[in-house]
Amino acid sequence: EVRLVESGGGLVQPAESLRLSCSASGFTFSSDAMSWIRQAPGKGLEFVSMISSSGDIAYYSDSVKGRFIISRDNSENTLYLEMTSLRVEDTAVYYCVSSGNWGQGTLVSVSS
Amino acid sequence: EIVMTQSPATLSVSPGERATLSCRASQSIDNNLAWTQQKPGQPPRLLIYGASTRATGIPARFSGSGSGTEFTLTISGLQSEDFAVYYCHHYNNWPRTFGQGTKLEI
Numbered sequence: 001e002v003r004l005v006e007s008g009g010g011l012v013q014p015a016e017s018l019r020l021s022c023s024a025s026g027f028t029f030s031s032d033a034m035s036w037i038r039q040a041p042g043k044g045l046e047f048v049s050m051i052s053s054s055g056d057i058a059y060y061s062d063s064v065k066g067r068f069i070i071s072r073d074n075s076e077n078t079l080y081l082e083m084t085s086l087r088v089e090d091t092a093v094y095y096c097v098s099s100g101n102w103g104q105g106t107l108v109s110v111s112s
Numbered sequence: 113e114i115v116m117t118q119s120p121a122t123l124s125v126s127p128g129e130r131a132t133l134s135c136r137a138s139q140s141i142d143n144n145l146a147w148t149q150q151k152p153g154q155p156p157r158l159l160i161y162g163a164s165t166r167a168t169g170i171p172a173r174f175s176g177s178g179s180g181t182e183f184t185l186t187i188s189g190l191q192s193e194d195f196a197v198y199y200c201h202h203y204n205n206w207p208r209t210f211g212q213g214t215k216l217e218i
Binding site for chain 1: 146148150155156157158161167199201206207208209210211212213
């Protein structure tokens with residue numbers, strides 16, 4: 001069974017940083033591209049970032065480019081999202097996604 | 113950026129009826145389209161990929177069709193657990209983008 005477990009969310013102030021993690025199991029992690037998708041409260045879904053299976057190619061939405069960094073550790077089956085210069089509009093549930101499988105999400109709240 | 117437009121925003125139907133949801137892409141995405149279902153308080157769940165292939169464990173009452181720019185999700189014989197929000201998204205290139213969602217309500 002595929003399992004994706006996000007962690008690292010929380011309440012931070014604007015301009016602060018946060019690191020999200022996603023622990024994966026039940027599939028060959030090193031063979032799959034991985035994505036972070038977020039959902040602001042009461043809103044729709046937004047692709048934030050995606051990383052290739054080997055980790056050498058990464059994509060970012062314009063809204064986070066230059067502030068977020070996606071990475072992965074294939075030896076630990078873990079996906080990361082380093083978020084810096086956080087803004088109020090980054091407040092959302094962040095989901096870790098692989099080949100259509102979704103984690104439960106972790107809530108990031110940015111507020112002063 | 114490819115814009116995905118879903119219609120209608122809200123669809124009111126009765127259990128047992130058929131629901132037809134539409135998704136339009138601003139440019140051709142071949143069949144690189146997926147449908148996702150989200151119930152309140154739950155993470156999304158993949159229903160359809162490749163425009164018409166059901167994901168593992170998805171009942172046959174869910175069917176997808178279309179290619180290019182026009183796509184349809186049909187749910188036949190609606191059951192109570194099908195009332196949710198449905199999103200389409202493309203994976204033709206980056207950035208992937210979602211439609212704004214269709215809320216299926218009783």
